[in-house]
Amino acid sequence: MKLLLTSAGVNNSTIHNALVDMLDKPIAESSALCIPTAMYGHPWVGPGVKTWEFISGKSENPMVDLGWKSVGVLELTALPSIEQDRWVPLVRETDVFLVSGGDALYLNYWMQQSGLADLLPSLHSVYVGMSAGSMVMAPNIGEEFVGWRPPAGGDKSLGLVDFALFPHLDHEMLPENTLANAEKWAAGVSVPGYAIDDQTAIKVTNRAVEVVSEGKWKLFTP
Structure with a gap:
């Protein structure tokens, strides 16, 4: 699986071009599944209007509205209640997954509970x-x-990359997301940490990591 890890969606031409380069076909010929699950775990973004805005492509963060051939919804909290043959073939056939912001540990929990976490490494999406x-x-x-907080506690997540992310660097609505606080955060994680603003993304292809940016970012190493 190829990864394009953004802070705020595909919101500039540099990130958009990176996405196009990663796809095996044009956006207009590619199928997408959007995953809003993380939004339900965060008090600022869901459930409600913002979740609908993400799914319908009407949010301020371009992802669903990029001109895909088709867009479906994959709600992870529903998957444990239905048979895998109802959704696993769909996942394997999908060209791109569009995964919203919200609460990372809530998303991690439901990726594990649904079984999607086990599938991700084998996908070519x-x-x-x-x-x-x-x-x-x-x-x-x-x-x-x-x-x-997950039932087991802690801050562990999927571990499909060997670095951590501090998003929304210097965001005007998040005064605590300063470079100084990012440095303190980086001291508490055991791997390299990227602090990225909303004009920056991390591209991961065949384990090669590349920063694509029209904004600010910084790499902290342990």
Whole structure:
């Protein structure tokens, strides 16, 4: 699986071009599944209007509205209640996954409970994450980003990449997301940490990591 880990969606031409390069076919010929699950775990974004805005492509963060051939919804909390042959073939056939922001640990929990986490490494799709949808790929997210707490506690996430993410660097509505606080966060994670603003993404292809950006970012190493 190829990963495009964004802070706020595909919101500039550099990130958009990176996505196009990762796809095996044009966007207009590619099928997509959007995953809104992380939104339900975060008090700022769901459930309700913002979840509908993401699914319908009417949010301020371009992902669903990029001109895909088709877009479906994959709600992870529903998957344990239906047979796998109802949804696994769909997942395997999908060209791109569009994974919303919200709460990273809530998303991690339902990726595990649904069985999607086990499928991801074997897929040949492109995974586009936004905020929590990107953070969940790390081995852990850092105590600073723990909101919803999983039954087992801790801040462990999927570990499909060997670095962690601090999104929304210097965002005007998040005064605590400063570079100084990102440095403190990085000291608490056991892997390299990228602090990225909303004009930046991390591209991962065949384990090669590349920063694509029209904004600010910084790599912290342990």
